[in-house]
Amino acid sequence: MPQPENTALFEAQRPRLLRLAYRMLGSVAEAEDVVQDAWLRWSEASDIESPPAWLTRVVTRLCLDRMKSARARRETYFGTWLPEPLLEPEAIADDVTLTLMLALERLSPLERAAFLLHDVFEVSLGDVAATLGRDAAAVRQLAVRARRHVQESKSRYMVEDAEAERIAQAFFAATRDGDTAALQAMLAEDVVIHADGGGRVLAFRNPIRGIARVLRLYASLFRKFGDAATLLRTQRIDGLPGFVSLDRGDVLQTTALAIEDGCITAIYIVRNPDKLGHVIQALPVN
Template sequence: MDKLAEFTENRSRLFGLAYRLLGEAAEAEDVLQDAYLRWEASGPVEVPGAWLTKVVTNLCLSRLTSARARREKYVGPWLPEPVFTDDGRLGPLETVEQRESLSIGVLVLLERLTPAERAAFVLREAFGYRHGEVADVLDIDEAHARQLYRRAREHVGEHRRRFAERPGHREEIVRRFVAAAGDGDVAGLERLLAEDVVAWSDGGGKTSAARHPVVGAAPVARLYCGLANHPRAVGIEVSIRAVNGEPAIVVHQAGDLYLIVCFDFAGDRIVGVRGVLNPDKLAYASAQETHAESRQA
């Protein structure tokens, strides 16, 4: 197999890794370009998949420090770039761990980890690497790899809420959210929300968005009912699609992708609402739509 074919075979997995480590799809693509140049210039490699994983991980680790500095200066809440996950480009989403490690809520939690903790968590949770394999990727001993993963899991586990659910349960909740907001049914929307629900809006200073979190069922319900029934909302198109492995609200205005709203769930309630409006953050998802349309044409 030639170099390009080998890289292409590993590409979706490598992109899924880079995206989970960085939380930015465009940056993940840049990492893959750098990794390919190194791969093309490399000599014989005994295990290409392992070699590429190590290169991509290290490239991401080197970018995370500067990324954190940029995000500290970000205008308003910073959220990861949402990515449509119905085209398979983020690798397999067959297990709870694979899906959960991709969700916007968990990606936000991963921002609190050190780069090494984040890498250990992602490699273990999303890709099923054994501790010894994680150690090889990070050039550390196995005991240290276990420690990194344990710290990461404890920290992330303090905040995420798992629950058993029937198929389609979360999508049903999102559909009820859309219906209640569209009808201006504040009380109905409140019933879908946890009392301590928090809503974040990421406009990045590029578009109108709340610069501070909105807390509580009643304020969040009023916020989204108000948005859905604002005069500027006339003519918008609302759909529900898989974003980061979860059902999300996708809003188009005049044919352009305008807003993606992702959710955190606990039981029958929504505990987090994350709306991305920054057009820079929506560029990758918009390009996914354009690519899908061109394939169908």
């Protein structure tokens, strides 16, 4: 096929391929690398009957190859590991939130691929089987096992955009100002904080659980640093209400908030600079 048509076909699939690769790997940078590798293979291929199916197969297999080394790295990761924050100007069609991404981490690579392809990206069971090199019955079992593991992690409380922004701004203001009364009104009793610094910057190595400990933590931070944090923008992060900020000491971080029944049940903070390069690029230039 002519090169311009070849390029146009690929570019039409690029957003979907990036979403798939990110959902598989939990890394924006690695997802971009995988899609670039897929482009190189696509540019050398010919006589492809179904470009979307072919590209989906290539990206999935490239991700499966990378997941072997990625899992080994995570076993030695310092502190809590969280996916690279995906900034979303609006909710994306696949509706996979950060909480579900973390549930996917408990699956085997094949289970994760089967679940994402069949349940999220709506690939037919036969095509999933061809992609994974398994028969349809085996793939069906992979998808069933994966679905059983992750079904409890799907959010039952969908937050509209205006409400998401209100919650994010109110939470930031309360933590910046040390307003424990306002915080207490927002938090669930069993709220938990997960913070990912990767050993590069200061972060809580272990999760902080329970409203009393979380309130004490934010009160302590306010006493030590005052209201030095700066809100850069509110932003959906992996489908959750959240924001990008400069923390005390001017450390860039993203904060995502899981909501259930109107209360914040989990707070996900990413401070590892290795995971925030794409976030810096997305910020407006002053």
